Structures are given as C-alpha cells and as structure tokens.
Amino acid sequence: MSEQKQLKYDIAYLRMAQVWGKLSHCQRKQVGALIVKDRMIISDGYNGTPTGFENNCEDEEGYTKWYVLHAEANAVLKVAASTQSCQGATLYITLSPCKECSKLIHQAGIVRVVYSKAYREESGIQFLKRAGIDTKLIEDLI
Numbered sequence: 590m591s592e593q594k595q596l597k598y599d600i601a602y603l604r605m606a607q608v609w610g611k612l613s614h615c616q617r618k619q620v621g622a623l624i625v626k627d628r629m630i631i632s633d634g635y636n637g638t639p640t641g642f643e644n645n646c647e648d649e650e651g652y653t654k655w656y657v658l659h660a661e662a663n664a665v666l667k668v669a670a671s672t673q674s675c676q677g678a679t680l681y682i683t684l685s686p687c688k689e690c691s692k693l694i695h696q697a698g699i700v701r702v703v704y705s706k707a708y709r710e711e712s713g714i715q716f717l718k719r720a721g722i723d724t725k726l727i728e729d730l731i
Contacts, residue, residue, distance in 0.1 A: 596727075598628070602681040603705050604730055610635050610660065610683050615646035617653055618684065622660035624668060624699070626678040632671075634663030661690045665697045675699050685726070686713040695720045705730055 590598075602623055610621025613635040624632040636659050638644055646657045658666075661682050668675050676698035680686075685704045686694060691713035694702060701723040707714070717724050 599681070599703050599725065599727055600730055602630075602679075603683070603703060603727060605630075606660075606681045606683050607705070607730070609633050613637050613646075613660075614644035615653070615657065617647060617651070620660040620682065620684045622664040622680060622682040624664050624675060624678050624680055626673070626675070631673045631675075631678065632664045632667040634658075634660045634665075634667060636660045637663070659687065659690050660684075661686050662693055665693050665699075668697070679703060684708050685711075685724075686717070688712045688716060691716040691720075695722060701725070703727060 602625055606621040606623045610619040613619040615636050620636045622634045623630050636657060638646060638657055646653055648654055661680060665675060678699050679701040680694060680699050682704045684706050685708045687708060694717065702717055703725045705727055707726060714724055
C-alpha cells in the first residue's frame with residue numbers, strides 16, 4: 590500500500606478511535622483504541638472501570654482510580670477472550686500508551702502503534718521503539 594493511502598487509513602481509524610473514546614465515562618481523559626489486522630477492526634476499547642464496577646473513573650479529588658483500565662488494555666483483553674490474535678496487528682489509540690500498557694502491546698504481538706496525542710510521560714513509546722514496534726504520531730486529523 591502506498592504511504593499516502595496508508596496515511597488516509599491511519600487518519601480514518603484514528604478518527605474512529607476518537608469517537609469510540611467518547612463512550613468512556615471518565616471525566617479527565619476519554620481515550621479510545623482500535624486494533625486492526627488485515628484492514629479489519631478486530632477489537633475496540635475505551636478507558637473505564639472493570640465489569641461490575643460503577644462507571645465512575647475519578648475519586649472525590651478528581652484523580653483517576655487505580656483500577657481503571659486503559660483503552661488499549663481493554664482492546665487487547667477483548668482479543669485475548671476471542672478466537673482472534675493481535676499478532677501482526679496495528680493499534681490505533683487517541684493517547685500514546687503508558688509504560689504498563691506498552692508491555693501488554695508488545696507481548697500481544699502488535700507490530701504498529703498509531704496515536705493522535707502524546708502522553709506526558711514518554712517511556713511507553715520509548716519502550717515500544719526499543720521492542721521494534723513501529724510508532725507513528727498523527728496530530729492533525731482534519
């Protein structure tokens with residue numbers, strides 16, 4: 590696929606991830622993620638509380654509760670519970686992954702991560718690059 594055509598797909602999937610992130614009940618950050626393999630969406634996720642917990646991500650002081658799952662973790666977990674595999678897939682996410690989620694991404698076999706906003710702490714992206722995972726920041730989704 591040409592670079593120009595790939596960029597069009599990357600932007601389209603990132604836009605979908607943005608829309609998906611709006612489903613999150615979190616107030617501080619609404620992050621969306623899609624896992625795409627062979628140009629098919631095989632999983633999706635957004636940040637939120639675990640199944641069975643109240644949909645309230647922040648504590649009384651406005652901090653994110655420790656047990657809130659990140660969007661990419663939710664997406665990877667959905668694949669793990671299915672007959673699909675992340676091996677060779679691309680992760681589209683609206684916020685670059687933290688260091689903990691970066692380990693999950695690597696272990697899941699995801700080979701490419703495309704994101705639209707950089708997380709304040711860059712160790713997650715640095716880890717992915719060190720692991721040989723292709724990373725790409727696309728800020729302008731117009």
